[in-house]
Amino acid sequence: MPSTAESTRKTAAKRTAPPDTTEDTHVHRSKQGLSVHTLDVRAPLHVPYFTPGDVVNNARTAGDWLPPLPPARELLYYGGLGALAVAGALEWPVALAVGGATVLLRRSGRQEPAEQPESERADGSEQATKKKD
Numbered sequence: 001m002p003s004t005a006e007s008t009r010k011t012a013a014k015r016t017a018p019p020d021t022t023e024d025t026h027v028h029r030s031k032q033g034l035s036v037h038t039l040d041v042r043a044p045l046h047v048p049y050f051t052p053g054d055v056v057n058n059a060r061t062a063g064d065w066l067p068p069l070p071p072a073r074e075l076l077y078y079g080g081l082g083a084l085a086v087a088g089a090l091e092w093p094v095a096l097a098v099g100g101a102t103v104l105l106r107r108s109g110r111q112e113p114a115e116q117p118e119s120e121r122a123d124g125s126e127q128a129t130k131k132k133d
Contacts, residue, residue, distance in 0.1 A: 077102070 024040040050058070069075070078099055085095035 074106075 026038040026040065027035055028038065029035045070078075081090070081095045081099050084090040085092045090098075
């Protein structure tokens, strides 16, 4: 149903509004006698936005939070496991178990043995020099 309302515009008293803002009051009346008042306020509104430079900077900053990518050989291995699971050659729980076990075994092999305290090293080096004498 198209609206047949007529609008009248009155400017609100500027003595109550700060000098930076102006207010406009609208009265909308329909042919049936209904009326609606609206108030337009022009006030400073801060809308956040991103410039292209902001987007690039934010992406680089967020990228620094991510862990480094594994070597290409490992990516190929896990990608192959995933492809086999998608193709149906492996069930996904099996592929997940194989991948998880591989990660655990590779991490345990990479850990360096715990370093000896300096006192033990010093004693060992002193004993080695005494044996040579």
